[in-house]
Amino acid sequence: MKKMLLAIGVITLLIAFAVTGCRIGKEEKHKFTEDRIEEVGEDIWADLSKAKVGVCIYRFSDNYMTLFRREIESYLVGLGFTKENIMIVDSADSEVVQDRQVRAFIDQGVDALIINPVDPSDVSDITNLAVEADIPLIYINREPEAEEEVRWEDNKWDVSYVGCDARQSGTIQGKIIADLGIENIDLNGDGVIQYIIVEGDPGNADTLYRSEYCIKALDDAGLQSECVFKGYADWEREKAEELVSEALKGGVEAEVIFCNNDAMALGTLSAIEKAGMRAGKDIQIVGVDALTDVLIAVQEGQIAGTVFNNYIQQSHSAVDALITYLSNETNPHYIGCDYVAVTPSNVQTIIESLAR
Numbered sequence: 284m285k286k287m288l289l290a291i292g293v294i295t296l297l298i299a300f301a302v303t304g305c306r307i308g309k310e311e312k313h314k315f316t317e318d319r320i321e322e323v324g325e326d327i328w329a330d331l332s333k334a335k336v337g338v339c340i341y342r343f344s345d346n347y348m349t350l351f352r353r354e355i356e357s358y359l360v361g362l363g364f365t366k367e368n369i370m371i372v373d374s375a376d377s378e379v380v381q382d383r384q385v386r387a388f389i390d391q392g393v394d395a396l397i398i399n400p401v402d403p404s405d406v407s408d409i410t411n412l413a414v415e416a417d418i419p420l421i422y423i424n425r426e427p428e429a430e431e432e433v434r435w436e437d438n439k440w441d442v443s444y445v446g447c448d449a450r451q452s453g454t455i456q457g458k459i460i461a462d463l464g465i466e467n468i469d470l471n472g473d474g475v476i477q478y479i480i481v482e483g484d485p486g487n488a489d490t491l492y493r494s495e496y497c498i499k500a501l502d503d504a505g506l507q508s509e510c511v512f513k514g515y516a517d518w519e520r521e522k523a524e525e526l527v528s529e530a531l532k533g534g535v536e537a538e539v540i541f542c543n544n545d546a547m548a549l550g551t552l553s554a555i556e557k558a559g560m561r562a563g564k565d566i567q568i569v570g571v572d573a574l575t576d577v578l579i580a581v582q583e584g585q586i587a588g589t590v591f592n593n594y595i596q597q598s599h600s601a602v603d604a605l606i607t608y609l610s611n612e613t614n615p616h617y618i619g620c621d622y623v624a625v626t627p628s629n630v631q632t633i634i635e636s637l638a639r
């Protein structure tokens with residue numbers, strides 16, 4: 284499996300090089316401002332070390348986005364970009380900060396932008412800034428509203444989104460729980476699964492759809508369920524621990540805890556342990572992302588499962604898409620990626636494939 288993944292990675296890299304090289308060979312016109320052409324010459328894409336990329340990440344302290352941004356950087360470097368031309372900044376969960384960063388990148392003459400939006404429901408200003416400056420833009424991970432994506436399509440702008448369908452991750456979470464068998468979940472024997480949902484941030488598509496579709500999957504499996512507690516922990520481990528600890532202290536009794544991501548599943552696990560309960564026996568926890576600590580907890584039986592949110596494929600797709608735009612070719616405006624269920628039966632394979 285590891286070898287197969289490695290082989291796929293190398294082939295993808297070779298194709299990316301080959302495609303980029305042959306487009307450059309055609310001496311196509313690129314989208315540069317006069318200043319940029321004067322600075323680096325017209326054949327910038329023959330030498331990617333001269334290309335400048337600006338990347339905004341909504342919050343550096345987010346565990347999953349840390350894996351994502353590191354992979355973007357190493358993939359860009361592998362393709363020939365130089366470290367000093369890859370500018371990755373922390374938007375500190377502030378729209379104002381992110382807006383300022385995008386303007387600064389444009390003033391500095393970046394050739395392409397990758398944005399993980401702070402507020403995915405309101406990215407039109409960022410899109411407009413990039414389009415006006417004629418700079419290709421790839422949004423990642425936090426999906427803008429459907430009507431915004433329609434605008435890119437209608438205007439044939441060089442703007443795309445790279446991410447996964449959050450509904451799929453919720454469905455997989457529900458199936459992981461349903462597959463445990465009602466006899467192993469419904470410990471109070473009332474025929475109903477009492478559950479808690481620990482949510483990400485409000486209004487985010489991942490939060491909304493993961494919470495909705497994990498329960499829909501229980502319904503589809505013919506299992507009755509009841510929400511006994513729900514709260515936001517903003518994707519953060521500490522906040523999740525606090526939230527779940529408070530709920531348990533307040534007398535909430537649950538059989539399953541659905542966590543919108545793994546960082547919060549780890550916080551939930553700590554809360555369960557501190558409350559003197561046995562995770563994986565007295566209560567089932569499920570997350571999303573496949574963070575290393577969660578994979579270990581799945582292996583050890585404390586966490587029922589997680590959903591691999593493939594940051595490697597997504598970061599490579601984002602970079603490949605921006606190179607395609609820069610080569611004056613088109614991309615789909617939505618570039619997807621599949622989630623993968625992780626349970627005790629395949630966790631070892633996932634651990635090995637990620638240990639590169």
Ligand code: GAL
Binds near residue numbers: 345348544592
């Ligand atoms: C999700 C991911 C979370 C968090 C969130 C930020 O895709 O599963 O861990 O990073 O994005 O919006």
